[in-house]
Amino acid sequence: MSRLDHDIIVVGGGPAGSSCARFAAQQGLDVAVLERTGQRPTKRTSAGIFDHTWHAMSLKPDDYPHAMRTPHAFEFTTLKDRKRLPDVLPFLTPRLQRHVYFPNRDEFDVWLLKLAQKGGAQVLLDTMIRPGDIERGDGRYHVRVGSETHTARVLVGAAGTRCPVYRRYFEEASGWPGKTMLLTEVEAPESEYNGPSWASYFGFKDKSVFAWTYLVGDGKVHIGTAAMSTGRTSKKDMRFDEFIQFAKGENYIAPDFEPKDHHTSGGSIRMFAPAPMSTADASCHIIGDAAGLLQNDAYNGISSAILSGRLCADAIARGDANPKLRRRLHPYLFQDVLRDMMSGTLPFLRRV
Ligand SMILES: Cc1cc2nc3c(=O)[nH]c(=O)nc-3n(C[C@H](O)[C@H](O)[C@H](O)COP(=O)(O)OP(=O)(O)OC[C@H]3O[C@@H](n4cnc5c(N)ncnc54)[C@H](O)[C@@H]3O)c2cc1C
Numbered sequence: 001m002s003r004l005d006h007d008i009i010v011v012g013g014g015p016a017g018s019s020c021a022r023f024a025a026q027q028g029l030d031v032a033v034l035e036r037t038g039q040r041p042t043k044r045t046s047a048g049i050f051d052h053t054w055h056a057m058s059l060k061p062d063d064y065p066h067a068m069r070t071p072h073a074f075e076f077t078t079l080k081d082r083k084r085l086p087d088v089l090p091f092l093t094p095r096l097q098r099h100v101y102f103p104n105r106d107e108f109d110v111w112l113l114k115l116a117q118k119g120g121a122q123v124l125l126d127t128m129i130r131p132g133d134i135e136r137g138d139g140r141y142h143v144r145v146g147s148e149t150h151t152a153r154v155l156v157g158a159a160g161t162r163c164p165v166y167r168r169y170f171e172e173a174s175g176w177p178g179k180t181m182l183l184t185e186v187e188a189p190e191s192e193y194n195g196p197s198w199a200s201y202f203g204f205k206d207k208s209v210f211a212w213t214y215l216v217g218d219g220k221v222h223i224g225t226a227a228m229s230t231g232r233t234s235k236k237d238m239r240f241d242e243f244i245q246f247a248k249g250e251n252y253i254a255p256d257f258e259p260k261d262h263h264t265s266g267g268s269i270r271m272f273a274p275a276p277m278s279t280a281d282a283s284c285h286i287i288g289d290a291a292g293l294l295q296n297d298a299y300n301g302i303s304s305a306i307l308s309g310r311l312c313a314d315a316i317a318r319g320d321a322n323p324k325l326r327r328r329l330h331p332y333l334f335q336d337v338l339r340d341m342m343s344g345t346l347p348f349l350r351r352v
Helices: 015-026 051-057 105-118 164-169 240-249 302-318 325-332 334-343
Strands: 005-011 031-034 075-077 100-103 122-124 134-137 140-145 148-157 179-189 198-202 209-216 220-229 263-271 284-286
Touching: 005 015, 005 140, 015 031, 015 105, 015 302, 031 105, 031 148, 051 302, 100 105, 100 209, 105 122, 134 164, 148 164, 148 302, 164 284, 220 240, 284 302
Parallel strands: 005 031, 005 148, 031 122, 075 198, 148 284
Antiparallel strands: 134 140, 140 148, 179 220, 179 263, 198 209, 209 220
C-alpha cells in the first residue's frame, strides 16, 4: 500500500528530481517521486559529466556501479584545418574541471533514482502527470495518480522542458520562451566507429552549431549536433545529416551507416530562461531543465540539474525559497561566470 500524504511531491525523476528527493529524504522528509517512464527508460543518450557533478551529488566516481569512460579532458577540434586545440577547461576552472566522465545515460538516471529510493523516497514509475492532475487546496497540493490522490505541502517540478508543474503554476509568470537549444544524437555500437574518442566540433557549418563524437561507458559511440537559438530553430539548422556525411567522409563511420538503424534521441531544451524558482510562499519549486538551467557550454545540464535539486531540498528543509540559489550555482557555471564578467548580471533565476 503506497503512502499518499507526503511532505514533498517531486514530479519527474531525472537528475534534478532524484537528487532533490534523495537529499530531502536524507533530512527526514517524506518524499514521493512521480516519474512517467518505467524501470528502464530509454530517453536520452549522452551523459557527459564533470568532477563537480560528483561533488554536487556528494558521491565519488568509484561509487558508480556501471562501466564509465573517463578521459582526462575533451579534445577540441577545429573543423577548418582539423587541428586539435589545447584543452582550455583546466585553465578556465582550475579547481573544478579536471575530468569528464561518460556513463550510459539511462543507467546513470536509473542509478540516481534508486539512490533516492534507498534514501527513503517513494518512487512511482509509469506515472504520467498532466497539469490538470494538479490542484491546490487547504494549504496542500493534490496530485491525481490514477484512482489515488497524493498530497503534499510542497510541490517540486522537475520534469524537464514540458514540466506539468511549470505549465500549471509558472508558465504565464515567466515570459517563456527565453533561449532554446535543439539536439539530436545517434547512439551506435563502438564497433561501427573509427574516429577520435572524444571530440567536440564548434561552429560546424554555422557559428551556433556544436557537434560531437564521444565514446561512452557501455561500448557505444554518441554522434550528435546541437543548435542554439533565441527564436525558432528547425531540425535543418542543426545540420545533423551534414555532420553524419562529414563523419563518413572522414572514414569515422562506414559509408552505409544509417542513423535510423540506431537509437536516436533529442529534444528542445530551454536555457537561460529567466525562469522562476519558487512561488512567493515557497510551497512550489522548479528545478533542472524545467527551470531553464541548461548551460550553453557544451549542452551541459546534468550538473546544474543535480545541484539545483540538492539546493532545493536544502531550501525546503530550511523552509525558505532559496534566494541564494543563483549565487551558489555560479561557481559551477564557468561560462556564466565569464558572461557575467563581460556583460553584467543575467537574471536567469527570479522569484515570482
Ligand atoms: C540529446 C541530448 C544530449 C544531452 N547530453 C548531455 C550531456 O552529455 N551532459 C549534460 O550535462 N547534459 C546533457 N543534456 C542535457 C541534459 O539531458 C539535461 O539538462 C538534464 O537531463 C536535465 O535534468 P532534469 O532532471 O532537469 O530533466 P530530465 O533529465 O529531462 O528529467 C525529467 C524527468 O521527468 C520525467 N517526466 C517528464 N514529463 C513528465 C510528466 N508529465 N510526468 C511525470 N514525469 C515526467 C521524464 O521522464 C524524466 O525522467 C543532453 C540533452 C539531450 C536532449
